[in-house]
Amino acid sequence: MSYSQRAKREIRRQLQKILGANRLLSGPEQMAPYGSDSTKIFQPPELVVLPSSVEQVCQIVKLAYSLRFPVVCRGGGSGFAGGAVPVYGGVVISMEKMNRIIEVNPDGYSAIVEPGVITQDLTLEVEKQGLAYPPVSTIGGNLAHNSGGLKSRKYGVTKDYLLGIEFVTGRGEIVRTGHLAEDASSPAVREPWESSPRSP
């Protein structure tokens, strides 16, 4: 996507206001790792941002919506579908700083985690409590792909473990589903996956 230099400066200025200067990457060497995934398709981003809260993600998406620049969310960059590659340019929102395991509840067989948690870290954490979480990569990427992994034949894929999501819409609004919704009996957004080829 092409922008005027002026528009680029304004986008950068506003993002810096939201995140602070050290959460913005703009050098070609710094940004190169964010231009590809396991497909090896390469398209360098125009900026990379590293938010650390849902509120910051909302503000970034609202800004993108109002100034009309593309954003691409990135977890671990291990996907085989090119979904994390910024093929239209724009801003990559990397989830690497949103990597907190907020709560593990062994009685409820549940955990609340941020999207950038590396799945292996969650697996190790819940194993301490006698639980298991078999899928791979980051939680956000797993959700977006409804991933499985080697253990999925026996233990199921990501949707089988999902109780609720807090997500940011394309207009920067927060939506909560399932156990995180006010009405905890609401579904955890399973419908789009019912026809997924990875569903067992």
Ligand SMILES: Cc1cc2nc3c(=O)[nH]c(=O)nc-3n(C[C@H](O)[C@H](O)[C@H](O)COP(=O)(O)OP(=O)(O)OC[C@H]3O[C@@H](n4cnc5c(N)ncnc54)[C@H](O)[C@@H]3O)c2cc1C
């Ligand atoms: C060695 C290897 C083996 C694999 N084996 C399997 C397998 O057996 N079964 C299987 O199902 N899959 C498998 N995969 C693919 C797996 O589905 C993906 O690698 C993984 O789910 C992607 O997670 P990620 O965090 O790396 O996401 P990324 O590659 O960074 O992103 C993947 C997609 O998710 C989106 N995304 C990421 N985070 C968020 C977020 N927070 N919010 C919204 N969207 C987001 C991205 O925009 C992109 O569209 C394998 C991958 C590898 C590398």
